[in-house]
Amino acid sequence: MNERSSSAASPQTLVRPEILALSAYHVPPAAGMVKLDAMENPYRLPAEAARSVGRLAAETELNRYPDPSAAELKSVLRAAMGVPAGAELLLGNGSDEIIQIIAMALARPGATLLAPEPGFVMYRMIATFCGLRYVGVPLAEDFALDRAAVLAAMGAHRPAVVFLAWPNNPTGNLFDAGDVADIIRAAPGLVVVDEAYHAFAGASFMARLGEFPNLLVMRTLSKLGLAGLRLGLLAGAPAWLEEFDKLRLPYNINVLTQALAAQLLRDPRVLTDQAAAIIAERTVLLTALRGIPGVRAWDSAANFILLRVADAPGVFARLKAQGVLIKNLHGSHAQLANCLRVTVGTPEENARFIETLRQILSC
Ligand SMILES: *Cc1c(COP(=O)(O)O)cnc(C)c1O
Secondary structure (H helix, E strand, O other): OOHHHHOOOOHHHHOOHHHHOOOOOOOOOOOOOEEOOOOOOOOOOOHHHHHHHHHHHHHOOOOOOOOOOOHHHHHHHHHHHOOOOOOEEEEEOOHHHHHHHHHHHHOOOOOEEEEEEOOOHHHHHHHHHHOOEEEEEEOOOOOOOOHHHHHHHHHHHOOOEEEEEOOOOOOOOOOOHHHHHHHHHHOOOEEEEEOOOHHHOOOOOHHHHHHOOOEEEEEEOHHHHHHHHOOEEEEEOHHHHHHHHOOOOOOOOOHHHHHHHHHHHHOOHHHHHHHHHHHHHHHHHHHHHHOOOOOEEOOOOOOEEEEEOOOHHHHHHHHHHOOEEOEEOOOOOHHHOOEEEEEOOOHHHHHHHHHHHHHHHHO
């Protein structure tokens, strides 16, 4: 018998048990559907901007490795995102990669990552990937931050890092800024304010970085209209970012992302105008939802709306059967029973969603 056939090697014997227990992040197929499930900006680039990035892509040296420090892109981002002078920047292949870098850096034995729940699912998943303990602290009834509960949980668990999505996903609300500041002050470790939805919120902790030595502000271009480029950024004190930068794989930001994102953000008006249109459409969508009997819809500071119906899985399935893909949150958290999340699309997409929902709920 040869060595191989006698080997007991199998995923079950070699892969870490906490990984075996995970299910993979599921992205449903969406070809041909009205796609309102993933908080993408529904608008393409205007023709002139599209042509100019096309020319730039053609000129890009695909045969060369990217600038490892992405210096040009960083300097454009500093201006576009209002990064304060004393702060350093770290770029990631999406902000998911930045969460992973932070978690890897802090994964001392017994270290804890804490976040309010219901919240962004990647905090828990990445904590598990990296061997951090994860503590979720329930939000209050109306999805407000339960300040006292977070302070108590920080006292009990001494987290190395707290993640606060601001606005929160999937609830869409902006936690009280005073509560967030109190949590940053009381935290025994780092606090990452995740501003993925900054473009739709009109509020930020970016300008306050200098006030809190343990604060990091994270953003992404994904929700702003460049989800396909995969670019996230982290701003904070150089002493922290220098350590995290050691874990960043070389060349994590590819040449096309560096060139195209820099070009598009040098004058970010194309993207911020689209964000303004989405904010206006959010109001139209919310009003329409609140006009449908049997729907409860929450206020949103993001580019999506959380709603509750009598039978979310049933409504989700019937929407999908009629070509409208949103997100079913039922079963993901006790506080999200019969909840759905819909991304704000174009006026036409939103009208199609509203019409289909109205039909489903009226019969
Ligand atoms: C979408 C999202 C992200 C991740 O975005 P990337 O595409 O990886 O940059 C991070 N945080 C929150 C709260 C999000 O909703």
